[in-house]
Amino acid sequence: MSDTPKHNGKAAPAQVTYANMLFYGCWSGLGIMAVTYILYVTGILTPHVPLEKVPLLWSQPVGTYLELGKVPHGWGWTVLIGKGDFLNFLGIVLLAGMTILCYIPLIPAFLKRGEKGFALMALAEIIVLLVAASGIVGGGAH
Template sequence: MTPAPAGAAIAQSTAQLRYAAVLEWGTRIGFAVLLASLPAYVLGWLPGHVAPEALPQFWSQPVADYLRQTGSPRGWAWLALLHRGDVLGLAGIGILAGCSAFALLALVPLYAARRDRPFVALCLLEILVLVAAASGVLVE
């Protein structure tokens, strides 16, 4: 396969453009949430679950000890603490981690309209794997 000449436009499929657009917006939103959560937490605009000045005493702790000592939730229970500045950063990470699932979901109607069943199945299967991994089902 020879590379395209310099300055030549490379045609992108509708599916590639849709996937890229959803991924771009998802990453922008996730990054914005991350950027907003830091000053909200550090400057005290949103109260933290763990106060910033208390963090150094927990840095060297194993995760299980940190969770126990701070009363932090396990699993998906952190969603109930989104009003806390330090936990809001996890929402940004969650959005970034979930971007590809939403981008794949955006492709399903496109492939379904084309009656491209193998790609519909592949997208849905990939989403299922991502959701299963995020849910903790795959953990021992």
């Protein structure tokens, strides 16, 4: 006989929670991106960078685009969230943050099952991703 644990073929409740959150979160992010894109291209929300300037600015190096478009870097875009061309970042942020959001309910689930090591790893993963997204370590485009 083998010493490996037997599986009944069913996913653990924590796995189901993670998968469900990821499924609905990703579809929500894509939906938000579609709606905010429509708001942008129809002109319902005024863009920060006028639509007619976008082709000219996109052909420039990113530094020139940021300077001529008066676009803040890093998380500075949040002050422009009411503009049509920056509102669509909400969907992108949701998609990018889904791993963090999905790890949160894993911590109490692991603790409930007495798996403190896994709970600690999930917490560490959340902290690492939040620090990376913050830009405070200076390793990204922030």
